[in-house]
Structures are given as structure tokens and as C-alpha cells.
Amino acid sequence: MCDLLSGWTTFGIGGRARRIEIARTRDELIGLSAEAIVLGRGSNILASDDGYDGIVAINRYERIERDGNTVTAGSGVRLGALCAFLAENGLSGLEWACGIPGSVGGAVRMNAGAFGGEISDRLSYAYVVRDGAEKRFACDELGFGYRNSALDDGDVVTDVTFELDSATPSAVRALGAEYADKRRATQPTGKSAGSVFKNPRGVSVGRIFDEAGLKGLRRGGAEISPKHANIIVNTGGATACDVCKLIAVMKDVLREKNVAAHEEIIYLGDFGG
Ligand SMILES: Cc1cc2nc3c(=O)[nH]c(=O)nc-3n(C[C@H](O)[C@H](O)[C@H](O)COP(=O)(O)OP(=O)(O)OC[C@H]3O[C@@H](n4cnc5c(N)ncnc54)[C@H](O)[C@@H]3O)c2cc1C
Secondary structure, rough: OOOOOOOOOOOOOOOOEEEEEEEHHHHHHOOOOOEEEEOOOOOOOOEEOOOOEEEEEEOOOOOOOEEOOOOEEEEEEEEEHHHHHHHHHHHHHHHHOOOOOOOOOHHHHHHHOOOOEEEHHHHHEEEEEOOEEEEEEEEOOOOOOEEOOOOOOOOOEEEEEEEOEOOOOOHHHHHOOOOHHHHHHOOOOOOOEOOOOOOOOOOHHHHHHHOOOOOOOOEEEEEOOOOOOEEEEEEEOOOHHHHHHHHHHHHHHHOOOOOOEEEEEEEOOOOOO
């Protein structure tokens, strides 16, 4: 098995982890060492070139069950697979997630969202391993905010229960396809971790970077996407160091504009402070 984090992140960047484990069942997730960091699809991660001196658990616990309009998904289910299941079953409410390359567990931790929707809008319960025991948390106990939750590195989401609306399969499919088309029109398809920075309320940091002329700026193999100025793409052979150089330029631009810089991407490993 590949122990390079570049093989487990959508950026395709990152050195070796001390150990990588795959968790395929709920019991395997519950039994993970408290030390382990859980990754879903690694689509929100910038991993250090020096790797990570710890255990990384890759979540492949994938099962979906339906009971009327209630759907429970294993946290390792890809959002794309969940959207396909919901379309097949005529269940509406998470179409915005079509095209986000993450897992259910990662989406809950990040409170992923797009096109005005967020995962927390439809979440009834999440089952979370905390301090060695699995507990059920209702939505309002999870501290959801914009691209944020009260879950921390020690918490492991196992199963998530969503409440959806009834619709026809064709209507669900059509709305999902519409969002996926919008995404393709405005975002790059290369290797990335999605948006680098969060948007402070009422501010588009992408527009600020665009106006500052950052689109197309390169450091090594990393490039600020010519299509979307808040996304950095690994055009081939980019290192985490290359990405960090671009992030530093972006931070300078935000500082000049007095806009708070809060990364949406999560750093894994040592970045020298
Ligand atoms: C092309 C592209 C487009 C994107 N578009 C969007 C978008 O529109 N909206 C959006 O919100 N995000 C977007 N993202 C970012 C990312 O896909 C989401 O944040 C996604 O939900 C992360 O899921 P993941 O499984 O990849 O999480 P990972 O990147 O693997 O992990 C992210 C964080 O969640 C934690 N985590 C993962 N699984 C679990 C679990 N089971 N239990 C506890 N913690 C866990 C990890 O430890 C880490 O802290 C995009 C990314 C890419 C590459």
C-alpha cells in the first residue's frame, strides 16, 4: 500500500506517513488508535513534503441505508455516490454536493456546502467516536458554522443520518447536473484541494485575488487557477512548499485589503510553525 500522502490527497502532494491504515467497517473506525488522523478522500488537505509522523486512517466505510425519507450513510461514502443514491431514490436536498470530491465524514467535519446549501441543513444525527466511545449527536450539538464544526482531530464520524424531501428521480438528477455544470464552468478540473481561503461574510476572496491579478501566478508546479483565483492547482510535480509560496502571496493581498485570512484547506504534517 502507498504510504505517500500524495497518493491519498486530491492535491497529489505530500510525503510519507509513519503508517497508513484503511478502515472499511464501522468497527474498524471505532477501533482506531486515538492517535490516528482520519482522512476521507483527502480533498481538503495540504500534506507536508516531509510527510506526517503519525498514523493516518483512510476511511472506506461505505454503506447507505434508506428508511422512507431518512437516509443513513457510512462516513466513508463519497458525496458523489450519496448523490447518485438519492437521485435513484427520488430524494432531494443534497444536490449541491454533486461534484464535491469528498466523503460524508469529511463533509460533516468541514460543514461542506455550495450554491447556498450546507451539509448541516439536512443532517439529523451524526455518530461520533469521542474519547473511545461512540455517541449520537443531534445537528444542534455539533456546533456547525460556515465551513466549520465543533468536531476536532480526535473525533471520528462513523455514520450520518440525513432527512430528505420526496421528489422525482429525474428532478433530483436534473438539479444535480445543473450544479455540476455550474461547477465545471467556474472551477478548474485539475488536482487541487478546492478553495484555499474561506470567504468572510459578504466578501469574495476569489474576486479580491482576481482583481489583484493573481490568476495564473505560478511557483514551481503550483498555479493559482486562471479559472478561479481562490483555487491552487498542482499542474504537475508541485510541492507543498510551492503551494505555501502562493498562499503567502494570497495572504499579503488579503492583509493589504484588511480582510481576515482563514484557510479552508487543512494542513497535515510539519510546515515549520
Ligand atoms: C475540486 C474540489 C472542489 C471542492 N468544492 C467544495 C465545495 O464546493 N464546497 C466545500 O465545502 N468544499 C469543497 N471542496 C473541499 C472538500 O471536498 C470538502 O471539504 C470535503 O467535504 C472534504 O471531504 P474529505 O473526505 O475529502 O475530507 P478530508 O480532506 O479527507 O479531511 C478533511 C478534514 O475532515 C476530517 N475528517 C475526514 N473524515 C472524517 C471522519 N470520518 N470523521 C472525523 N473527521 C474526518 C479530516 O481529519 C480533516 O480534518 C472541494 C475540493 C475539491 C478538490
